[in-house]
Amino acid sequence: MVLGIAAVSLAVFELPVQAKPNKTIPVEVIVDFGPAGKPGVQKQVEVSKGSTPKDAVSTILPILTGVACCDTREIISIDGVSVNPAENQWWICQLNGSKKVSPQKTQLKAGDVVQWAYITDVQ
Amino acid sequence: MGLYYRRSVILLFVLVLECVDIGSSVWGASLRGTIRISSPYPTPETIPIKKEFHHCGASQVSQKLIIGPDGEVQNVVVSLIGEFKTEENRGLTPILAQRGCQFLPHVLLVPQNHPFLITNEDPMAHDVRAFSGSKMLIRFEMDAGDAPVEKKFAETGPIVIRCGLHKWMHAFIISAEHPYYTVTDERGEFQLTDLPVGQFQVKIWHEVLGETVHSVTLQEESFSRLDFTYTTVDQGKS
Numbered sequence: 001m002v003l004g005i006a007a008v009s010l011a012v013f014e015l016p017v018q019a020k021p022n023k024t025i026p027v028e029v030i031v032d033f034g035p036a037g038k039p040g041v042q043k044q045v046e047v048s049k050g051s052t053p054k055d056a057v058s059t060i061l062p063i064l065t066g067v068a069c070c071d072t073r074e075i076i077s078i079d080g081v082s083v084n085p086a087e088n089q090w091w092i093c094q095l096n097g098s099k100k101v102s103p104q105k106t107q108l109k110a111g112d113v114v115q116w117a118y119i120t121d122v123q
Numbered sequence: 124m125g126l127y128y129r130r131s132v133i134l135l136f137v138l139v140l141e142c143v144d145i146g147s148s149v150w151g152a153s154l155r156g157t158i159r160i161s162s163p164y165p166t167p168e169t170i171p172i173k174k175e176f177h178h179c180g181a182s183q184v185s186q187k188l189i190i191g192p193d194g195e196v197q198n199v200v201v202s203l204i205g206e207f208k209t210e211e212n213r214g215l216t217p218i219l220a221q222r223g224c225q226f227l228p229h230v231l232l233v234p235q236n237h238p239f240l241i242t243n244e245d246p247m248a249h250d251v252r253a254f255s256g257s258k259m260l261i262r263f264e265m266d267a268g269d270a271p272v273e274k275k276f277a278e279t280g281p282i283v284i285r286c287g288l289h290k291w292m293h294a295f296i297i298s299a300e301h302p303y304y305t306v307t308d309e310r311g312e313f314q315l316t317d318l319p320v321g322q323f324q325v326k327i328w329h330e331v332l333g334e335t336v337h338s339v340t341l342q343e344e345s346f347s348r349l350d351f352t353y354t355t356v357d358q359g360k361s
Contacts, residue, residue: 067259069252069287076257085254085283086330088290121290122170 023049025110029056034118035089036081053093053103053114075103081118088121152318152341156201156349157311158327159194170291172224175247179224183291186229188331195311196329196353198230200281203303203315204324204336209234216240216273219284219294221249221265226284226294228306230330235279235300240271250287253296255280262287281328295330327351 024046031041045059054075057063064077068090075091076083083090094115095101095108108114168185189197217239220227224245233239243249243265253260255278263272276282276298286292297304307313320343328334332353341347 066257068257069259069262082257084257085252085259085285086281086293086295088285088293 025049025051025108027051027056027108027111028113029060030113030115031057031061031078032115032117033079033081035087035120036118038079038081041079047108049107051108052106053095053101053108053116056108056114057116075116078116078118090119090121092117092119151316152320152343153346154201154313154315154318154325154339154341154349155346156313156351158196158199158201158307158313158329158351158353159311160190160196160332160353162194164190164194172291175224175289178246179289183224185291186225186294188329189229189309191309191311194352195307195309196332197307197309197311198228198329199307199311199313199332200230200232200297200326200328201305201307201313201315201349202299202326202328203301203318204326205301207301207303207319209301218242218271219296221245221251221286221292224289224292226286226292228294230295230297230306232297232299232304232306233276234302235298236275236277238273238275239296240273241265242271243267243269248288249292252285252287254283254285281330325349329353 026044027047028042028044033040041060043060045056047056047059054063054065057075057078061079063075064082065074066076068074068076068083078091092099093101093103094117095106096113165188167190168187169182170185171182172179186198191197217231217233219231219239220242222244231239241251246267248264248266250262250264251272252262253274253276260276260278260282261274265272276296279298279300282296282298284294284296297306303315303318305313305315318341320341322338322340325337325339326334327337335351337349337351339347339349
């Protein structure tokens with residue numbers, strides 16, 4: 001009887017782990033440092049399902065977040081290259097060549113290409 | 124008679140105090156100078172305008188580096204380095220205007236924690252953002268005809284002001300922690316008055332040309348002079 005209860009408890013405890021495996025998807029991440037002059041990075045990485053463009057770049061390079069424009073979760077630095085309001089230099093993100101992406105919210109799909117570019121914005 | 128005598132003594136005492144006070148403020152140390160750049164002078168940067176050019180013009184000359192005919196540099200910030208007693212009442216409220224798709228003046232001195240006004244004199248909206256380093260401090264939109272907005276900064280140093288709608292628009296507010304700051308005029312000249320006496324370091328800062336520090340000796344009742352010529356320009360900066 002005691003053995004039976006123990007077995008049921010163990011099964012209940014283990015179930016969530018079996019039901020939610022840590023699935024990953026392949027995406028390509030490109031980082032272009034532009035006027036910062038550092039060599040670019042292009043890597044195929046595996047990210048957890050539900051990851052965002054911001055999550056993806058953080059798997060290959062250190063990032064810092066803060067308020068650059070509109071949101072406290074924005075990237076303000078990638079690999080030590082920070083946004084520079086005095087020089088009008090910012091990090092922008094494209095997903096599969098489109099700027100219609102929320103770096104903090106858009107969930108990536110397998111095969112997506114995430115590009116982060118450091119640009120000087122004059123218009 | 125005794126009362127009259129006492130009043131005379133008191134009046135004399137007050138006059139002596141006022142003379143001392145006037146003397147220390149008028150005859151304090153002063154510093155003058157001219158900031159230049161060596162030739163050949165950089166060509167002014169022209170920014171083509173691709174939006175709202177009906178009001179902003181087809182192009183604008185960048186305000187980042189304004190050089191006079193003999194190399195005089197405008198908008199250079201000159202300040203004493205050190206901790207100084209600040210005054211409570213600092214007079215008028217500085218104004219940063221948005222006019223003709225530019226922030227004017229391009230460099231505005233504002234005492235730390237002192238209110239200043241931002242106006243919009245253009246017939247269009249602007250999106251004002253202020254940054255200290257890479258950190259955004261404030262952001263607000265101003266429609267055409269909006270009343271001036273009052274702000275103040277607890278931070279010190281150069282604070283970048285930008286318009287999020289017209290990306291070429293930018294200016295600097297220099298949030299000054301003490302009164303001994305000034306900005307060069309169109310002749311590259313500056314003047315600081317009512318300075319303390321002694322040996323000091325003077326910081327010269329320009330947004331493109333950079334920062335340099337010089338030693339000066341400030342003497343009572345005399346003008347000291349500090350002229351400086353920038354010799355290089357980092358053309359990589361835009």
